[in-house]
Amino acid sequence: LTLVEASEEMISVSKKLLSRKLSSSIQATWHTKAPSEKFDLIIAANVFNEISDSAISSFTQKLLDALNPKGSLLIVEPALQKTTLHLMALR
Numbered sequence: 001l002t003l004v005e006a007s008e009e010m011i012s013v014s015k016k017l018l019s020r021k022l023s024s025s026i027q028a029t030w031h032t033k034a035p036s037e038k039f040d041l042i043i044a045a046n047v048f049n050e051i052s053d054s055a056i057s058s059f060t061q062k063l064l065d066a067l068n069p070k071g072s073l074l075i076v077e078p079a080l081q082k083t084t085l086h087l088m089a090l091r
Contacts, residue, residue: 001028002035038068045076 001022005011011030018028042063051059063073 001026002037002039003028003030004032004034005030006032008032034062034066037066038071039066040068040071041074042067042071043074043076046078048075048077 003011003014005014011032015030022028044063047059048056067073
């Protein structure tokens with residue numbers, strides 16, 4: 001697993017939470033900035049409601065650019081009207 005979180009505090013929290021759930025055979029690395037490698041699956045969870053409206057398109061393109069040719073992008077967001085409208089337009 002490659003995890004990206006800007007907040008060092010939240011990285012610490014997620015390490016504690018994931019250490020209880022991950023088996024010893026799964027390697028996890030945390031980053032404060034997106035690594036330059038390509039991925040088969042990117043999960044963007046609770047991200048779009050945290051960024052400005054003007055940044056949504058460019059952020060989405062960066063995620064898509066980080067996918068392998070047959071990779072998938074999974075977006076998980078709360079059902080907030082503002083976020084949902086932007087995601088529907090993006091879709």
